[in-house]
Amino acid sequence: MSTPAIDLLRDGFDRVRETATAAVQGLDDAALTHRVGPEANSIAWLVWHLARVQDDHVADVAGTEQVWTAAGWAGRFAVPFDEGAIGYGQSSDEVAAVRGIAADDLIGYLVDVHTATGRYLETLEDADLDRVVDEDWDPPVTLATRLVSVISDDLQHAGQAAFVRGLL
Numbered sequence: 206m207s208t209p210a211i212d213l214l215r216d217g218f219d220r221v222r223e224t225a226t227a228a229v230q231g232l233d234d235a236a237l238t239h240r241v242g243p244e245a246n247s248i249a250w251l252v253w254h255l256a257r258v259q260d261d262h263v264a265d266v267a268g269t270e271q272v273w274t275a276a277g278w279a280g281r282f283a284v285p286f287d288e289g290a291i292g293y294g295q296s297s298d299e300v301a302a303v304r305g306i307a308a309d310d311l312i313g314y315l316v317d318v319h320t321a322t323g324r325y326l327e328t329l330e331d332a333d334l335d336r337v338v339d340e341d342w343d344p345p346v347t348l349a350t351r352l353v354s355v356i357s358d359d360l361q362h363a364g365q366a367a368f369v370r371g372l373l
Contacts, residue, residue, distance in 0.1 A: 217356035222319040228366035250303040254292030255362040267325040
């Protein structure tokens, strides 16, 4: 369905994909895993994390399996974490463990997540955006709030990845 509200969400997710792809494209493992400080996040971790968050959160509200497992990305990336890990609260050592992933694979996973997100957005109507998806907060979180939150978080991480790339 296409409405101004759904189109706005689609535009936000498009910006995530575009910004993160530009930050990663053409980089080798040394650049992808470079950390500007001992506790800093690498481009590889930032883009892996933002894609994992989007995949996890959108699959949850859509009631679908995550692309991470459904399309075999968990096995291809072979990160040393539980299959359900999305990067939240990870230590500096865990950030350092996201390595050996080709730029094309980071982009491939991101694009697959973006495609799944787009398919979900196509099923929505404006009235769906008011649906409460998480009652553990006060006020409870609606679908609109959750999707905007994912866009916001992902764009911040994509910007961080672009900043690190600029420093390189």
